[in-house]
Amino acid sequence: xxxxxxxxxxxxxxxxxxxxxxxxxxxxxxxxxxxxxxxxxxxxxxxxxxxxxxxxxxxxxxxxxxxxxxxxxxxxxxxxxxxxxxxxxxxxxxxxxxxxxxxxxxxxxx
Amino acid sequence: xxxxxxxxxxxxxxxxxxxxxxxxxxxxxxxxxxxxxxxxxxxxxxxxxxxxxxxxxxxxxxxxxxxxxxxxxxxxxxxxxxxxxxxxxxxxxxxxxxxxxxxxxxxxxxxxx
Numbered sequence: 472x473x474x475x476x477x478x479x480x481x482x483x484x485x486x487x488x489x490x491x492x493x494x495x496x497x498x499x500x501x502x503x504x505x506x507x508x509x510x511x512x513x514x515x516x517x518x519x520x521x522x523x524x525x526x527x528x529x530x531x532x533x534x535x536x537x538x539x540x541x542x543x544x545x546x547x548x549x550x551x552x553x554x555x556x557x558x559x560x561x562x563x564x565x566x567x568x569x570x571x572x573x574x575x576x577x578x579x580x581x
Numbered sequence: 582x583x584x585x586x587x588x589x590x591x592x593x594x595x596x597x598x599x600x601x602x603x604x605x606x607x608x609x610x611x612x613x614x615x616x617x618x619x620x621x622x623x624x625x626x627x628x629x630x631x632x633x634x635x636x637x638x639x640x641x642x643x644x645x646x647x648x649x650x651x652x653x654x655x656x657x658x659x660x661x662x663x664x665x666x667x668x669x670x671x672x673x674x675x676x677x678x679x680x681x682x683x684x685x686x687x688x689x690x691x692x693x694x
Contacts, residue, residue: 515624516685
């Protein structure tokens, strides 16, 4: 089993809709998790961090379920500018190393 | 505040050539890392450093060397380039502690022919 697994998609979603991604992880010792956003041919950029139960930032909500070892990302009222690949990331305990999922590609359709 | 700066942005090498990818950050971050990104593989850790003078191997270290003589700089050296090293390379840095995300450089696109 991969350390971090994501559905690669693609997810094609109409503008204004709500979309959710899940990510499963295998290392139960991981304390915090991150969602990064990566645009085509660009570097990953930090979108949100997830620690205890969850985190909300505007239209974005990230949740953590330790019992089932998954994290989720919910995007409400999706915009065309949300089109990107979303990367689920689990650091090791000391945050020296990151393990990335392969990413979920999202396209928002006008 | 430039963040994480990588040079060059593009490079073509012949098999067997060596080169150094440069990475510099001006945020006084303790942690620095090198990742490579290949289609369908996600980002994989090559080498990382938790401070000046301290480096360690990641998931795919073979064929690469690093050093960290200063907090700001973390160069990645390809010893003898191979076609399998064709990839996009990202440098990243962070404060220590698990509550901080990493800041990535804009990447180096390397082709080995």
